[in-house]
Amino acid sequence: MSYQDYEIVIGLEVHCELKTESKIFCGCTTKFGGDPNTHCCPICTGMPGTLPVLNENVVEYAVRAGLATNCKIAEFSKQDRKNYFYPDLPKAYQVSQFDLPLCYEGEVEIEVNGEVKKVGLTRIHIEEDAGKLLHEAGEGSLVDYNRCGVPLIEIVTEPDMRSPEEVGIFMQKLRSILLYSDVSDCKMNEGSLRCDVNLSVRKKGSTEFGTRTEMKNINSFNFAVKAAEYEAKRQIKTIESGGTIVQETRRWDDVKGVTVSMRSKEEAHDYRYFPEPDLMPIITPKEKIEEIRKSLPEMPDLRKVRYISEYGISPKDADLIVASRNMADYFETAAKASKNAKTVSNWIITEIFSKLNEDQKEEGSIPFKPELLAELVNLIEEDIISNSIGKKVFAQMWETGKSPNTIVEEEGLKQISDDGALIDMAKEVISSNEKVVADYLSGKEQAVQSLMGQMMKKTKGQANPKKVIDILKDILNQMK
Ligand code: ADP
Ligand code: MG
Ligand code: ZN
Numbered sequence: 001m002s003y004q005d006y007e008i009v010i011g012l013e014v015h016c017e018l019k020t021e022s023k024i025f026c027g028c029t030t031k032f033g034g035d036p037n038t039h040c041c042p043i044c045t046g047m048p049g050t051l052p053v054l055n056e057n058v059v060e061y062a063v064r065a066g067l068a069t070n071c072k073i074a075e076f077s078k079q080d081r082k083n084y085f086y087p088d089l090p091k092a093y094q095v096s097q098f099d100l101p102l103c104y105e106g107e108v109e110i111e112v113n114g115e116v117k118k119v120g121l122t123r124i125h126i127e128e129d130a131g132k133l134l135h136e137a138g139e140g141s142l143v144d145y146n147r148c149g150v151p152l153i154e155i156v157t158e159p160d161m162r163s164p165e166e167v168g169i170f171m172q173k174l175r176s177i178l179l180y181s182d183v184s185d186c187k188m189n190e191g192s193l194r195c196d197v198n199l200s201v202r203k204k205g206s207t208e209f210g211t212r213t214e215m216k217n218i219n220s221f222n223f224a225v226k227a228a229e230y231e232a233k234r235q236i237k238t239i240e241s242g243g244t245i246v247q248e249t250r251r252w253d254d255v256k257g258v259t260v261s262m263r264s265k266e267e268a269h270d271y272r273y274f275p276e277p278d279l280m281p282i283i284t285p286k287e288k289i290e291e292i293r294k295s296l297p298e299m300p301d302l303r304k305v306r307y308i309s310e311y312g313i314s315p316k317d318a319d320l321i322v323a324s325r326n327m328a329d330y331f332e333t334a335a336k337a338s339k340n341a342k343t344v345s346n347w348i349i350t351e352i353f354s355k356l357n358e359d360q361k362e363e364g365s366i367p368f369k370p371e372l373l374a375e376l377v378n379l380i381e382e383d384i385i386s387n388s389i390g391k392k393v394f395a396q397m398w399e400t401g402k403s404p405n406t407i408v409e410e411e412g413l414k415q416i417s418d419d420g421a422l423i424d425m426a427k428e429v430i431s432s433n434e435k436v437v438a439d440y441l442s443g444k445e446q447a448v449q450s451l452m453g454q455m456m457k458k459t460k461g462q463a464n465p466k467k468v469i470d471i472l473k474d475i476l477n478q479m480k
Contacts, residue, residue: 003233003236005203005204006201006202006203006204006232006236007162007201007202007203007204007206008162008163008164008199008200008201008228008232009159009161009162009199009200009201009202009209009210009212010159010161010162010163010164010166010167010197010198010199010228011156011157011158011159011160011161011198011212012155012156012157012161012167012170012171012195012196012197012198012224013154013155013156013157013195013196013198014154014155014156014157014171014174014193014194014195014196015129015152015153015154015155015193015194015195015196016065016152016153016154016155016178016183016184016186016192016193017030017129017150017151017152017184017185017191017192017193018057018058018061018062018150018151018152018153018183018184019061019182019183019184019185020055020057020058020061020151021057022055023044023055023128023149023150023151024052024054024055024058024095024126024128024149024150024151025043025044025052025053025054025055025095025128025149026041026043026044026052026053026149027041028040028041028043028044028149030150030151032187032190032192033146034146036134036142036144036145036146037144037145037146038146039145039146040145040146040148043149044145044148044149045090045145045148046089046090046091046092051278052095052278052279054079054279054280054282055151058126058151059102059126059282059284060292061151061153061183061184062102062103062124062125062126062153062183063102063103063284063288063289063292064181064182064183064292064295064296065103065124065153065155065177065178065181065183066102066103066106066124067181067289067292067293067296068177068178068180068181068296068299069103069106069107069108069121069124069155069174069177070106070107070108070121071103071104071105071106071121071123071124072103072104072105072106073102073103073284073289074100074101074102074103074104074284075283075284075285075286075289076100076281076282076283077097077100077101077102077281077282077284078097078100078275078276078279078281078282079095079096079097079126079275079276079279079282080095080096080097080098080099080273080274080275080276081093081094081095081096081273081274081275081276082094082095082096082098082127082271082273083271083272083273084270084271086130087131087133087141087143088130088131088132088133088143088148089130089131089148090131090145090148094127094128094130095127095128095276095279096125096126096127096128096154097125097126097127098268098273099273101123101124101125102124102125102126102282102284103121103123103124103125104121104122104123104124105120105121105122105123106120106121106124107119107120107121108121108170108173108174108177109173109301110166110169110170110173111169112163112165112166112169117160117166118160119157119158119160119161119166119170120157120158120160121155121156121157121158122156122157122158123155123156124153124154124155124156125153125154126151126152126153127151127152127153127154128148128149128150128151128152129147129148129149129150129151129152130147130148131143131144131145131146131147131148132144132146132147147191153183155174157170159198159200159209159212164225164226164228164229164232165225167197167221167224167225167228168221168222168224168225171195171221171224172221172323173300175193176300176322176323176324176325177299177300178193179324179325180297180299180300180325181296181297182297188219188220188221189219191219193219194217194218194219195218195224196214196215196216196217196218197214197215197218197224197227197228197231198212198213198214198215199212199213199214199215199228199231199232199235200212200213200235200245201232201235201236201239201245210235210245211244211245211246211247212245212247213231213235213245213246213247213248213249213250213259213265214248214249214250214265215227215228215231215249215250215251215252215259216249216250216251216262217251218252223252223254226252226254226257227252227259230252230257230258230259231250231259234259246261246264247264247265248261248262248263248264248265249261249262249263249264249265249266250262297325300322300323300325300328303318303322303328304318304319304322307321307322307328307331307332311335311341311342311345312341312342313341313342313345317345317346317349318345320349320353321345321348321349327348330348330366330370330373331344331345331348331370333369333370333371333374334348334370334371334373334374334377335374336374337370337371337374337375338373338374338377338378338381339377339378339381339382340377340381343377343380343381344373344374344377347373347376347377347394348373351391351394352366352373355398367397367398367401368397368398368401368403372397372403372404375403375404375405376390376393376394376397376404379393379404379405379408383415383464384408384414384415385408385413385414385415385462386415386461386462386463386464386465388461389408389413389415389461389462392413392461393407393408393413413462414462415462415463415464416459416462416463416464419467419471422455422459422463422467422468422471423471423475425455425458425459426451426455426468426471426472426475427475429451429454429455429458429472430451430472430475430476433450433451433454436450436451437451437476437479440476441476441479441480448469448472448473448476451472452465452468452469452472455468455472456468
């Protein structure tokens with residue numbers, strides 16, 4: 001037996017902080033950071049006698065996320081108490097949803113090795129986030145309730161993923177959809193998107209699932225993939241050596257690169273769920289659902305197809321561009337204003353992506369408007385500047401935000417289109433390079449490249465390379 005004889009089965013529970021201004025049951029801010037316990041009030045710190053009021057925007061955002069992932073939306077839904085005793089939760093229960101989640105039966109398409117595959121979503125429900133424990137040496141444990149009561153959606157997938165790689169692809173896709181729907185900033189480093197990875201293995205051909213373990217609270221795509229890789233191997237090794245898998249909660253230790261057992265898995269009945277008596281059921285009429293559906297932007301999959309057909313860009317480039325809504329919008333505005341959409345996509349994928357990477361900037365912080373990228377592309381398309389001058393202009397645009405026309409004007413970068421001047425220069429280069437010319441005339445066609453190089457140098461790259469070659473060949477061929 002070997003690893004190849006096993007199939008890996010993975011389902012995810014993804015927690016995503018919604019970008020509402022205020023918390024789910026009180027008016028406190030949801031802003032990240034702040035001094036500990038300064039974004040709190042009696043409601044979100046669970047003082048006796050306080051009553052929660054549901055923030056309407058939370059429902060709207062959760063419905064947006066549900067519609068964007070092809071879920072059905074429940075017109076009648078309710079909230080429940082999930083009871084557990086831990087200091088990050090001052091009420092000793094979390095308001096969540098148990099049997100009637102707001103969204104259910106959705107699906108997300110991912111592309112694995114060139115093939116489209118559907119990952120089912122069991123449900124999306126709303127709940128409140130807990131506080132943060134800080135374990136300080138010498139001071140014992142401290143608790144910060146700023147995050148307590150920040151609205152979350154929990155997205156639960158079916159056990160449909162079959163490799164760690166699919167986890168990475170799914171998470172990227174989900175993040176992109178959530179960003180498009182504008183429900184969360186999805187900042188992994190601030191914990192606004194985190195996931196639990198449930199994983200089991202089974203012999204290939206088997207129809208029953210194996211016992212699963214759950215790796216909790218993973219806050220990077222990379223860690224999720226690595227945790228799944230490690231855990232699959234660990235489970236297979238355990239089974240192969242005659243052991244059994246214990247259903248338990250584990251933790252990913254990125255420093256050691258291993259998963260570590262935390263506790264045996266809790267069951268739903270451990271939480272003693274019961275309907276939240278302080279909150280009304282959530283009624284979402286059909287008309288409201290349709291209104292929200294209409295307000296959603298075009299999702300990345302549809303954009304990809306449209307960009308390929310409408311602008312003629314390659315599927316690979318389209319994938320890269322539609323991954324972020326900001327970039328997709330940027331591309332489309334530039335493409336509309338330019339003479340060649342394909343060139344626009346090339347500039348984005350090569351120059352803009354690498355600049356953003358260099359500057360460690362997020363998409364959206366491109367220092368000039370898409371119309372200016374279109375202007376640059378047009379200058380090249382119209383042969384006013386060469387491609388290599390275009391790169392210099394681009395670098396300056398990035399530094400100064402100036403328009404390419406201004407830069408070309410100020411620096412006198414226009415392509416030399418005066419044939420007379422180029423012919424004179426070509427004659428000069430030819431007469432001072434006897435050996436190269438002799439090579440060319442004896443049949444070494446590529447010798448002309450060296451002459452062209454000299455001319456480009458003399459013109460500081462401002463000559464049209466094609467024109468230069470034509471002129472050189474004209475003169476040389478007359479010498480044959
Ligand atoms: P619980 O409510 O106890 O956490 P669920 O049945 O709701 O358990 O499943 C939680 C997650 O675990 C889901 O994402 C589901 O797809 C996944 N899952 C369930 N069974 C398995 C299994 N045998 N192997 C891998 N993942 C599983
Ligand atoms: Mg669970
Ligand atoms: Zn509060």
